[in-house]
Amino acid sequence: MQTTSELLAQALWGLGGVLAFLFVFLISNKAIRELRERRAAALRRELEPKILAYVNGQGNHLGPILGPLGHFESSVVEEILLDNARFLKGAARSRITSACEDLGFVRARISQLRHPRWWKRAEAAEKLATMKSPKAAPELIALMRDEMPDVRMRAARALGQLDTRTSIKPLIDALQDPSRWSSLRIADILAGMGPSAADELSESFNTLPIKARVAAVDCLGRAKSVRAGGLLLRLLSDPDRDIRARAAHSLGLIGDPNFTPDLLKALKDPEWPVRAMTAKALGKLARPEAVRPLAEALRDKEWWVRINAAEGLKSMGEEGLAALIDALSSEDRYARHAAVATLEGAGVLDRFVEQLASADEKERETALLFIRKIIAAERTDSLTQSASRHAQEKVRELLSRALKPSEVKP
Amino acid sequence: MNPSRILIADDDSTIRRFLVTLLADRGYEIHEAPDGEQAYRMAGEVKPDLMLLDLIMPFKDGFDVLQELKAQDTTAHIPIIIMSVKDREEEIVKGFDLGAEDYVVKPFNSLELISRVKKILDRSRS
Secondary structure (H helix, E strand, O other): OOOHHHHHHHHHHHHHHHHHHHHHHHHHHHHHHHHHHHHHHHHHHHHHHHHHHHHOOOOOOHHHHHOOOOHHHHHHHHHHHHHHHOOEEOHHHHHHHHHHHHOOHHHHHHHHOOOOOHHHHHHHHHHHHHHOOHHHHHHHHHHOOOOOHHHHHHHHHHHHHHOOHHHHHHHHHHHOOOOOOOHHHHHHHHHHOOHHHHHHHHHHHHHOOHHHHHHHHHHHHHOOOHHHHHHHHHHOOOOOHHHHHHHHHHHHHHOOHHHHHHHHHHOOOOOHHHHHHHHHHHHHHOOHHHHHHHHHHOOOOOHHHHHHHHHHHHOOHHHHHHHHHHHOOOOOHHHHHHHHHHHHHOOHHHHHHHHOOOOOHHHHHHHHHHHHHHHHOOOOHHHHHHHHHOOOHHHHHHHHHHHOHHHOOO | OOOOEEEEEOOOHHHHHHHHHHHHOOOOEEEEEOOHHHHHHHHHHHOOOEEEEEOOOOOOOHHHHHHHHHHOOOOOOOOEEEEEOOOOHHHHHHHHHOOOOEEEEOOEEHHHHHHHHHHHHHHHHO
16 A cells, blocks of 8 residues: 555656656657758758749749759748749740649649638638739639638639739629628728729629628729719619718719719719719819809808818819818808818918918918918917927917917908 | 849848849849848949839838938938838839839739839839
């Protein structure tokens, strides 16, 4: 029969043994990892010049340049190719895709798409996105039915990178199923695919559910598809106000000046979100015929419309700024406030404050006239600050005098 | 004739190695800087004929390097091509306003980059 102290000693020996084993395991594991990293770095130094020479145009195929590759060498070559794919486009980028196909990396990653562990499938989709090989399209399309949302989304992103017509359709199908997909994220991928995706999206537009339509309209604008102009102009009369508002916004992003007459009509839409987005779009088109309607929109009862109208005028150069300065004398208090905020943001107020220091009396008078209009518009925060902090005493004095209540002449 | 000297300033070593191979193969003498501080210092020491300048770098960003080089008599003449992932209009305009010769957005086309480099070097030689 063992005594308690013997049992304790045995337990301590056992524990010590386990700890020693763990210690040896961790140390050897770390040593193996470091050795592996060192070997990979040495291999990288050896192979990288040959790979970069190929990427920059030497030889037709990378395989014969590198010779036979083992498993470890292959993983280093793939890493070098994908690292360089991040910042390249054009011929060098296409050569990376060809090398990934020739050396079997595309095939290997396609096989990995069927791996039982989800993160392995996700990793494979990610790598295939960087390889940009159209050969991966059918398998990536199949992966869009994966049980894991993260894997599905990476497959969708990879398809967006492939930029082939076959990859557009499944993405549009995904847009039709908001229960499984985020419409916004899919629309984002489609927008990145440019005009060809926008064309197919325009054709399928009527089949989309309402939530997806809003995302699709955004996507058409971000893809800057001039060919989608007809559809977007028709959507300015859609019964849904969100669709009308997003259509106006997208028309602004596309930026065709021929959209101006329809947008000027939309500026009178009964729903304020449509008017707000239209004002923003008109600012982007910057047509002179929009100056007056935008100046009128400064009196809109909705703050968002007034601010977008003011911002729109700001982007229209001297003519727009003149309309904003005119609005300082408007009977409408909201219009005056929107004008002051925008002129401040555009640096016009600072310019006139600086002009107060001019040696030319006429210039000083013009500046004072403008500043009195700002004061009459009842937004004097910035002027009050300049009156106490401006570097020049003369400017501080003139501003302080103008800000006295008796001096205000609307 | 001595080869033209090009200073590559980028904190991403993969991009630097790619550019070194690309340009050294075409006979240029290449110098590398891994951050903004070193880029500024090396521009003064090496006096390159052209500089490729990334915008997002540790210690000193590309815009600061550009501004400081253009403010110095000894380095103001160095033509600079900005290479950046920043592709917004304001950033591109700011680059040109500060005196950059050209602006290349990443990802970039390597053949186009060589043409731009060659054109700028030919122009500064003539």
